[in-house]
Amino acid sequence: MNDYQKVKTSKLVFKGEKRKKPKEKKKKHKKRKKDEEQIRKEKEFAEDMNAHGGWWKTSQIEEFKGTIAIEMGKHTYISAMDNGFFTVGAPRDEGDGPDLPEQLTCVVISDSKVAFKTGFGKYLSIDRNNKVVGISDAISSKEQWEPVFEEGKLALMASNGCFINCNDEGDIVATSRSAGSEELVQVRSISERKSNEDDDGIPVEEKTAKTSKDCELNYVRKFQSWQDHKLRITKEDTSNLDSAKEGGKLHEELLNRRAKMKSDRYCM
Secondary structure (H helix, E strand, O other): OOHHHHOOOOOOOOOOOOOOOOOOHHHHHHHHHHHHHHHHHHHHHHHHHHHOOOOEEOOOHHHHOEEEEEEOOOOOEEEEOOOOEEEEOOOOOOOOOOOHHHOEEEEEOOOOOEEEEOOOOOEEEEOOOOEEEEEEOOOOHHHOEEEEEEOOEEEEEOOOOOEEEEOOOOOEEEEEOOOOHHHEEEEEEOOOOOOOOOOOOOOHHHHOOOOHHHHHHHHHHHHEOOOOOOOOOOOOOOHHHHHHHHOOOHHHHHHHHHHHHOOEOOOO
């Protein structure tokens, strides 16, 4: 073999012509795999929604707005009774949604608390026996509920710090300090679903903030309530906000800082 044959040949590139880059097969494979996974999830979501009469499963507190139903078990929903108490309604057929007594209106109070209102115009709370009742005309601390998400599962905590479940008598009560299988629920919505495209789950108050101070200011504007409409922000150092964010407790720390100013309409 002569020296000319040992030289590796390649396609001629003329002047002004750009050399084509080799195809990135691995990246395309990963993208295709990601697209397939997304299609699978959307298909499962659509099938689940159709099985519940168009009522879709929420996955974050921001999706609770409007008309919702609390599913406890499979195709069974928490239902309001005429006496103000709640029970679990009869199982619904595949493809059917909740009945009218099982439909509630949800009000998002803060980034961690919500309130539920029945078709009778009464808000849900708990009585002295820890039974869930719908007899309140307004929202106080007793009418505030905390949705607790963990690994895709959901439980609802009442104002007494206990999770709701259904007791042996068929009453909806809040008596469990921990969330087991009996306390797991699904909050389903019939409202128009916001597209998840380009949605990273980060609240707009945090997404538009350049610093921790800006973030706090955004949340103060959202939740603060003063008659003179003047913002009041704590003068404490914001360095603890950065550490709270890293530890996943940013919202809790922001709420504590707003509570110290006694200016938040939802800080009790």
